[in-house]
Amino acid sequence: MERLKLPATLPSLAAFRDFVSQAAFAAGVGPQLLLKIEIVLEELLVNHVMHAYGSGEGDSEVVCFRKEPAMFCVQVIDHGPPFDPLQRPTPDLELAPESRPVGGLGIYLVKSMSSEVTYERDADRNVLTACFAVTPETELKSQAD
């Protein structure tokens, strides 16, 4: 299990992304699945930047681990007040551009792109865990070619 803790700000996004990419690469995740994992990571971190600490400052922590059978998981943790973004209602995807609200799609993408995603409140921490099935087609091809 590997972890990285940085301020919950947009400039931290790149470092978190590199950190997760390396862990995913080591776990045999292929490039297409990696892009989905990066999207889920960004949505969860941006959620922190916008909501977790109000106007104050705090840290985001990211943990990567493998889970049997063949899952790669990314955990995103903050120390803000209890907040479960997964409870957000699904946006109305049928609305025309003019009447469509500009927000709400991020968490929907998280739910759609991960194999499973859970929220838990652990002491003073919000813990969101997104797991991705590393199936043969999403696995990194052998280095032979």
Next chain:
Amino acid sequence: MEIKNRRLDASQVVSISGRLDAVTAPTLDTHCKKLIEQGERELILDFKDLEYLSSAGLRSILSVAKAIGTVGGKVALANAHGVVREVFEISGFLGMFRIIDSLDTSAAT
């Protein structure tokens, strides 16, 4: 992320390459709104060289669509592929915008 413009008949083609994420999305928003201010009424966003798109990018596209909609214009989405297309599909954007799968052939019509 890199943004380039080219004219195609009455449209302005805006090609976006690289990653459209929470850090870069505001740049696209500003860029397109400047084009609308300059009088452009048909924007074609070309994603041929875009490899990554998050909800921040969707928000920018939606915001540009609303801005051009208020002055009677339109946005079309072109050449989305891979995970970018998947994000458009999940979010319902494929049903919401004019989709151009091959920019050059559709340009002739």
